[in-house]
Amino acid sequence: MEIFPKARLAEDKKIELESKLMLGPVDIAYKTYGQLNKDKSNAILICHALTGDQFVASTNPITNEPGWWTEIVGKNKIIDPDKHYIICSNVLGGCMGTSGPTQLDNTGKELGMQFPVITIGDMVSVQERLINYLGIDKLLCIIGGSMGGMQVLEWLRKFPYRMNAVASISTSYKNSAQNIAFHEVGRQAIISDPFWNNGNYYNMQNKPVNGLSVARMLAHITYLSPKKMQIKFGRMLQDIDSLTYEFKNDFRVQNYLHYQGDKFTNRFDANSYLFLTKAMDYFDMEYNSGGDLPVAFRRGDAKIYLASFTSDWLFPVSDILELEKVMKSVKRDVTCKVFKSDNGHDAFLLFEPEFQNSLNNFISNI
Amino acid sequence: MEIFPKARLAEDKKIELESKLMLGPVDIAYKTYGQLNKDKSNAILICHALTGDQFVASTNPITNEPGWWTEIVGKNKIIDPDKHYIICSNVLGGCMGTSGPTQLDNTGKELGMQFPVITIGDMVSVQERLINYLGIDKLLCIIGGSMGGMQVLEWLRKFPYRMNAVASISTSYKNSAQNIAFHEVGRQAIISDPFWNNGNYYNMQNKPVNGLSVARMLAHITYLSPKKMQIKFGRMLQDIDSLTYEFKNDFRVQNYLHYQGDKFTNRFDANSYLFLTKAMDYFDMEYNSGGDLPVAFRRGDAKIYLASFTSDWLFPVSDILELEKVMKSVKRDVTCKVFKSDNGHDAFLLFEPEFQNSLNNFISNI
Numbered sequence: 001m002e003i004f005p006k007a008r009l010a011e012d013k014k015i016e017l018e019s020k021l022m023l024g025p026v027d028i029a030y031k032t033y034g035q036l037n038k039d040k041s042n043a044i045l046i047c048h049a050l051t052g053d054q055f056v057a058s059t060n061p062i063t064n065e066p067g068w069w070t071e072i073v074g075k076n077k078i079i080d081p082d083k084h085y086i087i088c089s090n091v092l093g094g095c096m097g098t099s100g101p102t103q104l105d106n107t108g109k110e111l112g113m114q115f116p117v118i119t120i121g122d123m124v125s126v127q128e129r130l131i132n133y134l135g136i137d138k139l140l141c142i143i144g145g146s147m148g149g150m151q152v153l154e155w156l157r158k159f160p161y162r163m164n165a166v167a168s169i170s171t172s173y174k175n176s177a178q179n180i181a182f183h184e185v186g187r188q189a190i191i192s193d194p195f196w197n198n199g200n201y202y203n204m205q206n207k208p209v210n211g212l213s214v215a216r217m218l219a220h221i222t223y224l225s226p227k228k229m230q231i232k233f234g235r236m237l238q239d240i241d242s243l244t245y246e247f248k249n250d251f252r253v254q255n256y257l258h259y260q261g262d263k264f265t266n267r268f269d270a271n272s273y274l275f276l277t278k279a280m281d282y283f284d285m286e287y288n289s290g291g292d293l294p295v296a297f298r299r300g301d302a303k304i305y306l307a308s309f310t311s312d313w314l315f316p317v318s319d320i321l322e323l324e325k326v327m328k329s330v331k332r333d334v335t336c337k338v339f340k341s342d343n344g345h346d347a348f349l350l351f352e353p354e355f356q357n358s359l360n361n362f363i364s365n366i
Numbered sequence: 367m368e369i370f371p372k373a374r375l376a377e378d379k380k381i382e383l384e385s386k387l388m389l390g391p392v393d394i395a396y397k398t399y400g401q402l403n404k405d406k407s408n409a410i411l412i413c414h415a416l417t418g419d420q421f422v423a424s425t426n427p428i429t430n431e432p433g434w435w436t437e438i439v440g441k442n443k444i445i446d447p448d449k450h451y452i453i454c455s456n457v458l459g460g461c462m463g464t465s466g467p468t469q470l471d472n473t474g475k476e477l478g479m480q481f482p483v484i485t486i487g488d489m490v491s492v493q494e495r496l497i498n499y500l501g502i503d504k505l506l507c508i509i510g511g512s513m514g515g516m517q518v519l520e521w522l523r524k525f526p527y528r529m530n531a532v533a534s535i536s537t538s539y540k541n542s543a544q545n546i547a548f549h550e551v552g553r554q555a556i557i558s559d560p561f562w563n564n565g566n567y568y569n570m571q572n573k574p575v576n577g578l579s580v581a582r583m584l585a586h587i588t589y590l591s592p593k594k595m596q597i598k599f600g601r602m603l604q605d606i607d608s609l610t611y612e613f614k615n616d617f618r619v620q621n622y623l624h625y626q627g628d629k630f631t632n633r634f635d636a637n638s639y640l641f642l643t644k645a646m647d648y649f650d651m652e653y654n655s656g657g658d659l660p661v662a663f664r665r666g667d668a669k670i671y672l673a674s675f676t677s678d679w680l681f682p683v684s685d686i687l688e689l690e691k692v693m694k695s696v697k698r699d700v701t702c703k704v705f706k707s708d709n710g711h712d713a714f715l716l717f718e719p720e721f722q723n724s725l726n727n728f729i730s731n732i
Contacts, residue, residue, distance in 0.1 A: 019611035117611040177595040177619045178587060184620045186585045188627075189555055192576035210558035218551045218584065221544060226679070229543040235650055245385035245483040247640065251647065253543045254550045261554075274613065281617065282609055284601055313592070313679075337464055 003095035004029035004054070004090075008130040014063025018119045018288075028130050030054050030089035034074070034081030036136070038048045043136045044079055044363075045127065046088040046164075047144030047151035050219075050276055053096040053269055056088040057081075062096070063267045071351060078360045084140065084261070089130055091151070092123045093275040100106045101199065101271035109296075113199035114269055120147070120283045124154040130163065138162055140336025141366055145169040145348035147276070150283050153296075153323075157285060165366040167305040167359060170312055172295065172319035173326070176286040181315060182222055183277040186215030190270050198273045213261030220260045225311035225344030229253065294330045304334040305362045307355060309347035335362060370395035370420070370456075370463040372490060375495040382486045394496050395463025396420050396455035398445030399439070402502070408685055409502045410445055411493065412530075412728075413517035414511030416585075416642055419462040424455040425449075429633045444726045450506065457517070458492045459484045459641040465492075467565065467637035475681040478637055479565035486513070486649045497528065504528055507732055511535040511714035512681070513642070515581070516649050517690075519662075526666025531732040533671040533725065536678055536714045538685035539659065539692070540650040545680060548588055549643040552581030554701040556636050567638045578636045579627030586626045591677035591710035595619065604689060660696045671702040671728045675713035675720060701728060 009015075010024030017023050036043060046056050046069070057073040059066055065234075068090045073079040079086055090098035093115070101115040131139065142163050144152045149171025156166060190196055193211030199300040201207045224232070233253035237243070240250060289295040304327060307322035317338050324336035339355045341347045348355070375381075376390030383389050397420040402409060412422050412435070425432055439445045445452055456464035459481070467481040497505065508529050510518045515537025522532060541549075556562055560578030567573045590598070599619035603609070606616060615621045619623040662722040670693060674686035683704050690702035705721045707713045714721070 017611075021611075113613070117613070174601065176592065176601040177601065177617075178590075178592045180601070180617050181583075181587045181595065181619050181623055184615075184623055185580060188576075188583060188624075189558075189580050192555075192580060193558070194560055207626070210554075214551060214555050214558060214580070217547075217554060221547045224544075226542065226544045226682075229547065233543040235540065235543065235546070237651070243653075245387075246484070247479070247644065249550075251543075251546050253547050257547055257550055258554075278613065287601070287609075310609070316592075 001046040006097055007130055007133050009133060011307060015125050017116060017122050019117060021116045024067040026099045026126055028089050028126055029162045030087060030130060033057055034084050036085040040136050041140060043085040043087060043139050045139050045142045046086065047148035049146035049148045050087060053142060054088045054090045058143060062099050069349065078356060078363055084101065089127060092126045093118045093272060093279060095269035095272040099343040101275060102269050110202040115275065117278055118275060119279050120150045121154045121158060124151050124158055128159050132310060138164060141165045141167065146171055147280055153285060156300060157296040163302045165303040168305045169363060170309060170315055170316045170345060173323050174286060175280050180281045182218060183281055186218055187274050187277060189214035190274060196270060208270045212265050215273060216264040217257040217261040222314050223345045225342055227311060227342050228344055293326050297332055304332055306334060306336040308340040309339050309343065311342050312345045312347060314345040372463055373496055374501050375499060381491050383482060383488050387482045392465045392492055392493055394455050396453060396496060398451040399423055400450050402451040405695060406502050407506060409451040409453060409505050411505050411508045412452065413514035414454060414457065415512035415514045420454045420456045435715065444722060444729055453476045455493055455496055457489045459638060459645060461635035462637035467641060468635050474509060476568040481641065483644060484641060485645050486516045487520045487524060490517050490524055494525050507531045507533065507729060509533040512537055513646055519651060522666060523662040529668045531669040533728060535673045536675060536681050536711060538681045539689050540652060541646050543690045546647045548584060549647055552584050553640050553643060556640060557579035562636060574636045575631040578631050578639060581639060582630040583627040584621040586623060588680050591708055593677060593708045594710055659692050663693050663698055664696045669732060670698055672700060673704040675705050675707040675709060677708050678713060680711040
């Protein structure tokens, strides 16, 4: 049963990946909200983060989870289906319908690790084909946070004339050494799981759920600020009055991580996690621009909005300020905002009224 | 072959653990440097960190690694065998000769997970027996960093009259939610490894090296500051000129983590890692003092030295400042120093001249 709207792209003209491999045909699973207006000028593309999907503002029919950005997207919200034609597609390498390791080969077998290593730029190349397929020449805005924000930056580099504005939030122009390190630990947890079986687990009874769960537990720590963790969990015990002196999850924070890890394995593919974290690690716009970062932003005249949150330690404020400086050096129209928050990297997904007011101003005035 | 000096303690009078279980006999493996003077007033006890051992200033005969604190301890160093009688023992629950999960039961089989859950306070109770065994009434100083610093604080609480001075460095009076979370991920990596086998792997061909390696890789990230990682590794490639677009360790930081992870599995016991991280997670002097932290430090008149480093995000500066405040509230003679450093949590082990001068002043003036 095919429950996603899907476009089959690049059947005729394959997509050249940054690795120089040619990819196609490519399935891209996407979701739209609202109507494209007559002059096709109200389309907003939303780019999702590492473990997001196309269901930005509505229930994911597979997981029954609510949309992941309902703070921003929805009726009477900043991005509003009554005003905008909202497009969100599952990224290349993802596991919610777009081509990735779960895609079937000619024999009906999942590609697994035969899928090619892809980059953030490749994700964007596929999105551009989708925009063509939908008959849109110029997007009103492209917006995303975290890995989504990386995609927004790549749009500016690769297709600088295809949008009127962009908003890139809680991200960086390159993945840091510490972020690569955390990803490596997560990947290692997955590939050390014997049930990962070199990526050939799709038809096996046992899947690498332990490894994937450990990877997710670790990632979750990096999404919260230490202060938020201390406030939310501190050293609170879980359903006990005193320490057990046994190897149990005495502390609520342990329980929380296990819950998050387990839940994740029901909705995410372990190989996909490998490919997407690898794509993030490869992300370096300086490298992509031959060592000259300003080159990446020299073309185009889209208005640019950047935002970061003080307690985000995965993509710290200093990264976005550096980006602002580079963009200003090539005379871009850039608005850069830093918001005080304890919500850590997850802040862009949560209730942050100052950020939301600011973003609303930006989107309204494009 | 017994290569460690070992004391067999608590054969007659067992040690009551904080869990109320009685433990004994207990082997404690220790190393001394220098000579105890006539009035037994020059003894300094050094408490090691999570993965340290008794070989503080000399080669570990098992691993052939040099002493772990040669910056501070050695001839003409701050703690000097020509002046001091230096004692360092492997902690309870450790794997370098002191009782722990690798200890043999009556049938000659390793205890594994049959070893009881122990606490930082229990480690200190065992150290106190060693000090008695060595015939020392009052230590000149007790010093340690990280988990070693926790032990120092527990000495103040449990045996406040047994020392003239203490130095507790790069630590906290309680383990934070974030630290518990990181430990939980590390433990989960170990127990998810099928070769862990509920802790019964000692006589198996395969040991839980993958899980232990993942745990160590993760821990290593937390020991370095993000800035240090960026300076040391950044996005430097490992022995390649350009990205491979394969699942290889393209980046030097990946290679570094794998090296650290692999090396660790040759010298450390997976069960021991579980017990010691659990002990750290249980560490909360407020809880130990019935919710009234100042009570922990009300007795005794030892001079207290506290130190922290600005880029330590595992035990941030704010923790040590809070501790200073509490100690001052009960009129303790406390010197608290904060040092600017990019070396992160590992700073106390590395070349930090300002810290070393300051510590030297403190030790010289006891």
